[in-house]
Amino acid sequence: MSVFDHLIYWNDVVPRKGSENMAVDQFLLERAQRYPILRVYQWSEPSISFGYFHKLEEVELTYPPNGGLLNYVRRWTGGGIVDHRLDLTYTLVVPRDFELGHTRGASSYRLIHQELCEALKKLGQNVQLSDDGRGSGSLCFVNPVAYDLTDQAGKKIAGAGQRRTKHGLLHQGSVHAKLDTDIFGEELAKQLATSHEIWHNSDSYTGRVAEIEADRYANEKWLKKR
DSSP: OOSEEEEEEEEOOSOBOHHHHHHHHHHHHHHOOSSOEEEEEOBSSOEEEEOTTSOHHHHHHHSOOTTTTSEEEEOSSOOOEEETTSOEEEEEEEETTSGGGSSOHHHHHHHHHHHHHHHHHHTTOOOEEOSSOBOOSSBTTTSOBTTOEEOTTSOEEEEEEEEEETTEEEEEEEEOOOOOHHHHHHHHHHHHEEEEEEOOOOGGGHHHHHHHIIIIITOHHHHTOO
């Protein structure tokens, strides 16, 4: 049984900087009202994202700047440090009026990852849901926690960070798998919802995204916040 009756799916084929990717996700959360939105997206430059509660200094110790070639962005969601040179990324936005939009963190994390697990299995990936994760520390793909996805050897394959606001749930996920982004996105959309429609892009959102990016994710005070 699907989690939703219907959702909107966006295969965002435009590679974006980390700060813009985060701003787009926040914009979608602010505007999501009628249906959940699934976005699969790409990065225009080598990037590391890190959860809201981490310090930039510890991120740089783990992933040195490499002469300025490596870019950092603080997420609004929690979770650990993620190297986006190696992964496939997606975002699920769930409006507040939906049950999942205000479900407790562990429960919503488990439910979304159960559906992700099934989608990946249908795409030939040998993954399983971790139900007893004991990982700790900041390296997201070194330390699986409960309800992450792992391979049969226990290596982490997928994790995510979440945040809840008055608008609903923002779930930002990362998957280590060599898959076509649109095939992955379509399969995940079909797994999450009974039906889905394709996002019809327009330039009407770009102004607000630019504002969010400048005010938060591209702002040095945000990057060094903690």
